[in-house]
Structure formats: C-alpha cells, structure tokens
Amino acid sequence: MNYAGQCDVVLLTYGEKGNPGWSESETAHARREEFRNIMKRLEVHKYIEFKIPDSKIDEEIQRLKKIPFFRYDYIFLPNRYDIHPDHNCIYRFVKQRTDRQKVKPVIFEYEMWGMFRKPSHYIDITGRIDEKKELMRSYKSQEIYINYCDRIVALNYFR
Numbered sequence: 001m002n003y004a005g006q007c008d009v010v011l012l013t014y015g016e017k018g019n020p021g022w023s024e025s026e027t028a029h030a031r032r033e034e035f036r037n038i039m040k041r042l043e044v045h046k047y048i049e050f051k052i053p054d055s056k057i058d059e060e061i062q063r064l065k066k067i068p069f070f071r072y073d074y075i076f077l078p079n080r081y082d083i084h085p086d087h088n089c090i091y092r093f094v095k096q097r098t099d100r101q102k103v104k105p106v107i108f109e110y111e112m113w114g115m116f117r118k119p120s121h122y123i124d125i126t127g128r129i130d131e132k133k134e135l136m137r138s139y140k141s142q143e144i145y146i147n148y149c150d151r152i153v154a155l156n157y158f159r
Contacts, residue, residue: 004042010067011035011047013086017054019141024054030141038138057086061093069098072105079109079116087112111155122159129153 014031016024032049039047048067052060069075077094078087091109098104108121125132136149143149 004044007044007046008072009039009044009047011049012057012064012090013050013052013054015054015142019144022141027141031139034139034141038135041135041138055085058089061089064090064093065097069094069105070101070103074108075105076108076110078112081117082112082114084113111152113151115155115158119159125156129156 014028014035016028016031019027019030022030035047035049050060050063052063075094075098077091078084080088080091080095082088082091095107098107106121108123109116109119133149133153136152137143139148
C-alpha cells in the first residue's frame with residue numbers, strides 16, 4: 001500500500017466461476033470493476049488484465065511469456081501449495097521463468113484459502129491492517145458466500 005504507485009499488477013482471470021448463483025458474466029463484470037476501483041484507489045499506475053477464463057490458466061500459459069519478469073525486484077504470487085489450479089499453475093510458471101534469469105527477483109508467496117506450510121518471509125502489516133480490511137471488503141462479490149476478509153485477517157494474526 002505504501003508503494004502501490006511503484007507496482008505493476010497483473011490480473012490473470014476475473015474468477016467468473018467463483019460465485020454460485022451468479023452468471024459467469026455477472027461475476028466477471030463485478031470482479032473486473034472491483035479490481036479497477038482498487039487499482040484507482042491505490043494509485044497503481046500500471047496494471048494488466050489478461051482476461052483468461054477461470055480455471056484455464058494452464059491452457060493459456062503461453063500468453064504470459066510476454067511478461068518481462070527480469071524487470072522486477074519482487075514478485076508476489078499465490079503460494080506453491082495452493083489447491084486452486086490457477087494459483088498453483090501460475091506459481092510454477094513464474095518460478096520456472098525467473099529461475100532461468102541471471103538476476104532473480106525475490107518471490108513472496110502469500111496465503112489465500114489456507115495456511116502456508118513453510119513461510120519464507122514475514123511482512124508486518126500491523127499498522128496497516130485496518131486499511132487492508134477496508135480494501136479487502138471492497139471486493140464485495142467475494143464476500144457474499146464466505147467472509148474472505150475475516151479468514152485472511154485470522155491467518156495474518158496467526159502469523
């Protein structure tokens with residue numbers, strides 16, 4: 001949040017299959033707008049939306065080769081043990097690509113739906129937790145069926 005204006009953000013999919021009871025187009029529209037509003041609010045200057053269909057990243061992975069990973073000092077990814085096929089696939093792809101580079105970025109793996117078995121980094125967000133909760137709750141389409149924000153905050157407190 002401190003350095004959002006210095007970040008490039010890549011959104012691979014809108015997660016259109018993630019809301020039971022909503023059509024895929026309704027979900028994609030809601031999540032796209034939520035994402036764009038957060039980018040504007042955080043003053044992220046550069047973000048890319050790949051619009052890959054939900055759960056199809058493995059089939060579209062070649063499109064991601066145009067991302068210039070060598071330009072980055074830090075990359076944040078879903079953790080390698082995440083059970084969602086898109087999350088797991090993107091971790092493996094980025095790790096393979098960056099392992100081939102001379103200068104390797106630091107990869108930070110983050111938790112989403114469950115505990116990460118073996119964290120390699122900790123970032124103390126105590127002073128920003130209220131802002132994080134407010135931002136997470138801005139993704140209203142993801143809070144309908146599961147209180148995602150409270151789950152993530154509980155994981156953060158556990159750490």
